[in-house]
Structure formats: C-alpha cells, structure tokens
Amino acid sequence: MTEPGTYLFYTLLMVFMILLSRPSTRPTLEASGEQVSFPSYWGANLLLIIVLYSLIIGGRYYVGIDYKAYLEWYLKLRETGVYPRDIEFGYRLLNEWLNAVHAHYAFLFIIIAFIQITFFYKALARFPFIAPWFIFFFFTYLLMFSSMNIMRQTLAWFVFFYALNLAFEKKYGWALLCLSFGFSFHKSIIIGAAFFPLLHWDWFKNRHVQIGLLLLVTALAPTILALVLNLTAPIVSLTGYDYYVENLDYMQEISDEGKVGAGTGRALFFILDLIIIWFSADMKENFKEYDFHKYYNLYFLGALLDRLVYDNFILARTNDYLLNFRVVILSFLCFFFFNSRSQKLVKSVLGYTIALMMTAFFYRAIYNSAAETSPFRFLLLEDTVQERSQNIDE
Numbered sequence: 001m002t003e004p005g006t007y008l009f010y011t012l013l014m015v016f017m018i019l020l021s022r023p024s025t026r027p028t029l030e031a032s033g034e035q036v037s038f039p040s041y042w043g044a045n046l047l048l049i050i051v052l053y054s055l056i057i058g059g060r061y062y063v064g065i066d067y068k069a070y071l072e073w074y075l076k077l078r079e080t081g082v083y084p085r086d087i088e089f090g091y092r093l094l095n096e097w098l099n100a101v102h103a104h105y106a107f108l109f110i111i112i113a114f115i116q117i118t119f120f121y122k123a124l125a126r127f128p129f130i131a132p133w134f135i136f137f138f139f140t141y142l143l144m145f146s147s148m149n150i151m152r153q154t155l156a157w158f159v160f161f162y163a164l165n166l167a168f169e170k171k172y173g174w175a176l177l178c179l180s181f182g183f184s185f186h187k188s189i190i191i192g193a194a195f196f197p198l199l200h201w202d203w204f205k206n207r208h209v210q211i212g213l214l215l216l217v218t219a220l221a222p223t224i225l226a227l228v229l230n231l232t233a234p235i236v237s238l239t240g241y242d243y244y245v246e247n248l249d250y251m252q253e254i255s256d257e258g259k260v261g262a263g264t265g266r267a268l269f270f271i272l273d274l275i276i277i278w279f280s281a282d283m284k285e286n287f288k289e290y291d292f293h294k295y296y297n298l299y300f301l302g303a304l305l306d307r308l309v310y311d312n313f314i315l316a317r318t319n320d321y322l323l324n325f326r327v328v329i330l331s332f333l334c335f336f337f338f339n340s341r342s343q344k345l346v347k348s349v350l351g352y353t354i355a356l357m358m359t360a361f362f363y364r365a366i367y368n369s370a371a372e373t374s375p376f377r378f379l380l381l382e383d384t385v386q387e388r389s390q391n392i393d394e
Helices: 004-025 044-058 067-080 089-100 106-124 128-140 143-147 151-168 172-183 189-193 207-219 221-239 242-246 248-257 262-278 280-286 292-309 313-323 325-338 344-367 385-389
Strands: 035-037
Touching (some): 004 044, 004 128, 004 344, 067 089, 089 106, 106 151, 128 143, 128 325, 151 172, 151 189, 151 292, 172 189, 207 262, 207 280, 207 292, 262 292, 280 325, 292 313, 313 325
C-alpha cells in the first residue's frame, strides 16, 4: 500500500487537467444553435496545463521503472562525454545538447513530458469535445503511467496520433515530418505507420462478427500468435527488436514476474471491448465526420492482438501503437452515452459503470505501485542521487 498523498496527487492532477481543459471543449454556437468551431482551443488554459504538467511530471524523482536507466545514461554521458547506448538519434541529440549546456538531469524529463503533453493536446484539437473524457481515461487506463515509464515510446505514440490526424486531413507532408520526429525518439513508430494503408475502409462493420473474432482469438491465442510472429518477423527485425522474438521464453519469464492483478484487468477490458463493439455502429454513424472508423480499425486490431501478446511485455509494447486507441474510443463512447437522446437511462448507467470500473482499476494500480509510479516523489525531496550516480558502474 502506498502513501495517501500519492492517491491525492494523481486524483487532483486529473481533476485539475479536466477542469482547466473544459473551456477548450465548448464550441462557439450560432443563434440557431448550430456548432461553428472551437476558436478558443489554444487558450491560456491549455498553455498553463502544458507548462505545469511538464514541470510537475518532469520534476518527479525516481518514479517509473525506466526512470533510473534514463537518468544513469545521462549521468554516464556527463561523466565520459559519450552516450553509453546505441539509441535513436533524436533522443541522443537531446541528451548531448543538455550535457553541452550543463543542464540538470531534471530538464531531460521535463522536456520529454513537455513533448508528450504538447502532442497530447495537438492530437485532441481535431475533436476537442472528447478532451475531458480522454484525460479521464489517460489516467484511469494507466496511459499516464506508461508516459512516465516507457517515456520515449509513449511520446512516439502521441506524435503518431497527431500525425494520423494530419494524414486524414490530407496534410501528408506535415504528417511525414511528425513521423520522422517521432522516429528520432523511438523507431518502433513505423509499426503504427505501417497500418495506415489499411485504415481507409471500414473493416469491422458487423458487431456479431467482431464478438466472434474476439472470442476466437481469446480461445486460440497461442496458435495464432505463432502465425503472427512468422508474418511480422521482417517488420520486427527492421525495428531492431528481433532479439525479443528470438527469446520469447525468457521474455515470458520476465512478464510472469511482473504481473500484478492481471486476471482482473483482462476481465475488465473484455467487458469494455464487448460494450464498445455493441455500440460501434452507432458511434461510426454519429462521429463519421471525424473519420471515426479509422481510429476504430486501429483499436479493434489492437484489441485482437492484445489477446495474443498480453502475456509478453515486449510484444505488448509494440501493440501499444494500436491498443492505446482504446483510450480514444472509450472517450468517444462515454461522450456518446452522456449526450445521446435515445435510451438515455441505459446509456447513462453504462457510462457511470465504465467510469466507476476504470476508477477502481486506477486506484488499484496505484495501490500495487504499477510500473513503480507510486509513491510519487518530487525532485525537491532528492536526497541521494549523487550517491547513486557513483554506483553506475558497479
């Protein structure tokens, strides 16, 4: 069990972001009541969130499993003048620049948090009305915890999300530029980009067929996984992660050691996926002007693959480029539930039920210190980092 202050911190941060984002989610209306636009989206409220979030989350201290590795690589660069690992050039250049100006290591995490939250809001600019729900699920789905752990990959996902929006608006040059930027921080972004040609068609129309596929993949996961690995091996090799495919048994052992309450999570998301599938046709019709089916394609492919790779943390990470769109779809779903004019009682009950289940999932993750993101500590409470840095080579 973690300190009560950690529960309070994450809760207040979530509520603060939701409340401060709300002015950007309200459209300007004509006298007739027709929606016009969201002219105030990039107001002072979002700029304040971005600055404070970057400083608060970037100013954490040993929060997240990967925090120590990122810190030690930077300190090793400062000590030797050479970055100690072969890593993406954009991230390496950021470290080398910070070292050249003798920046405190905290600026590394502040800049990463800044890029993440900036693309977070840039991606939501296409459909600001879901922002409050997206923030809620960003926390309760634990994507926020991922952003403090697998920092570079989560950064790349937000860049990918925004690049998709640009591509859907036929701004291909800007989309390619964004993908190149994301690639410079985590080359696995090409996994997500590879699915772009498949998004133009609505592949999953019949909800009964979708439910059947979900059940089939769940039941035959091991057999299907072997086939998928054979088909995707060339892509995995291109991204530099072929080592993990070749050592699946070892990866499985690591995954088993890291499981905490995994069964509960699988049951929860199976229920959520069923609800999403059941209302998928309604959402595609209501949100067709936002290319909803394209995001849905990514989500549903990710949901199917999730059943295959759930037990292997490396393969599950590569699936994040698809599965993280579950946050997007859940945001649309809850907005749809609470703004629908038909079956209002049923949809409201479902909406509140989803919110309560996800809140419980969120607090359980804090209780279990998922990905070592609790207790939350601030850099101001730093005590022995110099002592730790002296032991890098030991």
